[in-house]
Amino acid sequence: MNLNPVVRVRVPATSANLGPGFDAFGLALSLYDELTVTPGGSGVTVEVVGSGAGEVALDESHLVVRAIRAGLESLGAVVPGFRLRCENRIPHGRGLGSSSAAIVGGIAAAYGLTGTPLDRDRVVELANEIEGHPDNVAAAALGGFTIAWTDGETGRAIRLEPEAGLAAIAYVPGTRVLTREARGLLPAAVPHGDAAANAGRAALLVAALTSRPELLMTATEDRLHQAYREPAMPESLALVHKLRGSGLPAVVSGAGPTVLVLTVASEEVRVLPLGSSDVSGGLAAAPDGWERYELGIEPLGVQVWSGSQPVERE
Incomplete structure (x- = not known):
């Protein structure tokens, strides 16, 4: 498989629930993490700057790496090694969807590596499998205002256009x-x-x-x-x-x-x-x-x- 030589991903922060919409509503916000993935070699090298630097794992257990691997597996692709750089602006552990951004960003990077057009509904499904609930991942994947739910264990979501302004x-x-x-x-x-x-x-x-x-x-x-x-x-x-x-x-x-x-x-x-x-x-x-x-x-x-x-x- 011919891989793209470098992939860049921008993924937004999200806010879920929004009061009464518990585990269902999400809103994508204009605060972003950025990922750069460069394939090559036989292992992973992870660099993190910004939020989480010095705290998160820098190996295969890193959440973005796990999401990239899950995305590649779903696409039937194998990438033995790559370099990952994470520029994190979304605060960790504060309720702004940092883990969902990592998961959605990693899955999207897998699409970019293989040159496959991004299937956002499939991204929501895969991200829900990792995250365990679809509200934040839906907003990160689809943007705008989202309503998410599960059919059995499958994450689903629709996007609605927010009021202008x-x-x-x-x-x-x-x-x-x-x-x-x-x-x-x-x-x-x-x-x-x-x-x-x-x-x-x-x-x-x-x-x-x-x-x-x-x-x-x-x-x-x-x-x-x-x-x-x-x-x-x-x-x-x-x-x-x-x-x-x-x-x-x-x-x-x-x-x-x-x-x-x-x-x-x-x-x-x-x-x-x-x-x-x-x-x-x-x-x-x-x-x-x-x-x-x-x-x-x-x-x-x-x-x-x-x-x-x-x-x-x-």
Whole structure:
């Protein structure tokens, strides 16, 4: 098989759940990890700069390497060795889909290495097999606003066009929360009234994100998971309550601890310090020790280029 000599991949951060859309909704954000894969030799060489540098494995157990291998196997291709460079801007362990970006990026790189046109639905299927749930991987693969589900064990997703100008403000703390820790706090059952309320809010959120952004505050109400996770991230839930108390549609991003505020870029939102006594209609600055990202919605999802030429361009 003739392999492309070098492949570059750009894959976005994602936010899942978005309040009531637990394990189903995802949004692709304009913050990216970039991968460069160069085939050759008989083993793997991994270089990581940015988030995760000095922490993650640099061998076959690296998540991107595993995803590349899974993608190649699915395509019936064998690449004995390659060099992988990861430039990571998505914070690890913060609820912005860093693991999903690694998985989707690695699978997409396999398509690029073999020169195969990217099959995004298949990427979602493969990524779900590795990640275990499809919400973040769907948004990373498809871009925009996604609704994901599983048929048996097969990950599925559809992409919807977000409202023009939809944007997000991410408040990212310096501490991490493991997804399995956050999931471990969820009860085995919830009151029927809470489940019914979440179903209604999730349906409303589809409309709010695609055509009725004035409904975002009501549509992002959640009774299913955020409050149960408060012991693992009390500062995050305190920030959610403070922002929502000032009229801003704030949610926990994914499993947390990042807090996300959904807004429309054309809206004029005042930026005020958290300690201000007048926060009505204002958007607070990041708390001490946190970072604040102003992000757009990534429309295309993962992108792949071979050398100077794109393997696939929307």
